[in-house]
Amino acid sequence: MNFKDDIKTLRRQSNLTQEALAQQLHVTRQTVSTWETGKNMPNLETLHALSHLFNISLEKLLFNEEIAMKKDKEPSLAIQIDHDVKLKSRYRRWTFGLGSLIALALVSIGILCLGYYKGIGTIDRFDPFLSYKVGYTKLPNEKEISPNNKTTNGYWTAWFTDNTMGNEWTKLTLTTGLNPGVKDPYVMAYHKGSYVKVARIVPRTYINQTYVSNIAALDALLNHKGNTATNNHDLKKYKTQIHISDTVQQLVTE
Template sequence: MEMKDTLKKLRENHHLTQDQLAERVMVTRQAVSRWENGETQPGTETLKLLSKEFDVSINTLLGSPRQLICQCCGMPLNEDILISRESDGSYNEDYCKWCFTDGEFAYQSKESLVEYLVGHMPNPEHLEEEERRIQFDSFLSQLKHWK
């Protein structure tokens, strides 16, 4: 879905007129109309306000153009409910809610995450524990958080 359609659907689902939405995010009704017609898109700061107003990620507002992946554990973030939040309640699209919550990381080291994964992830290939540790470490090392 395109951003213009997403924004209009969210506005209507929240029973807001263009005027009401404009007032809440401090723009003109004409600006909201141009967004919904696909003529323009909101700037970064307005996207943050819209994200907070509708309680959706910016990626969702933009029509989900990117496949988000937790940069700590590698989990796909294909639903907003999986995305972490900062202490102010805003979305942090870099991490899942299990790795980062309220401005705090759950895993203080890559080794602690590897330890958790070895103990909790399925092992359908029946690999030895050390081989699994090596695979998890290799995968995690490619993620932004552990580089």
């Protein structure tokens, strides 16, 4: 007997139709039919699956005889096939696992970048590449920050200077409540990217004068006060971006 007859006999002995066998092997009924008519042969993985399904060795399935591995001899073809199929399956799992990890890493990095450049505080809060900073800005007028403001519900947005050099700025959206009576009020925000953990209203005398100068320079730049270098500077980015690295003091001359 040859393979096409053997596979048909084994299928019938197992009380399986071509359709039932095809379902167990994840192939079509037409594929099984081509095996049984001798028009085609299963691939190595399918042969391996057939040997397990019918509880028969690959030697018996392929050659209709048992071929044992002799001492000091090379393994039989069937044993080599079985070994190769197992290795291929193992490599496929490793490749899938590694690919999944790489894909997950890329998606995570993409989400973190989106959070940073779009100013999504919920994402920035869990970004391991960001660190907490203390930023300062001048407190807006009472109408803008009032919790009774139906448009903003007390949330307001402003540029905060994050260092004394005046070349690190972050646009933050936060709520502070009304001024409790602080004279010449400023806001100190402890933030990570766009995520604000805590913010406090403090008097001007509480913060470094350099920060005050930075804030005044930015206000002059945005409101075209004094001699501003607007001809060489695109102010549109202050409306669209979340993070700016301009040394504002160099752009403004009072």
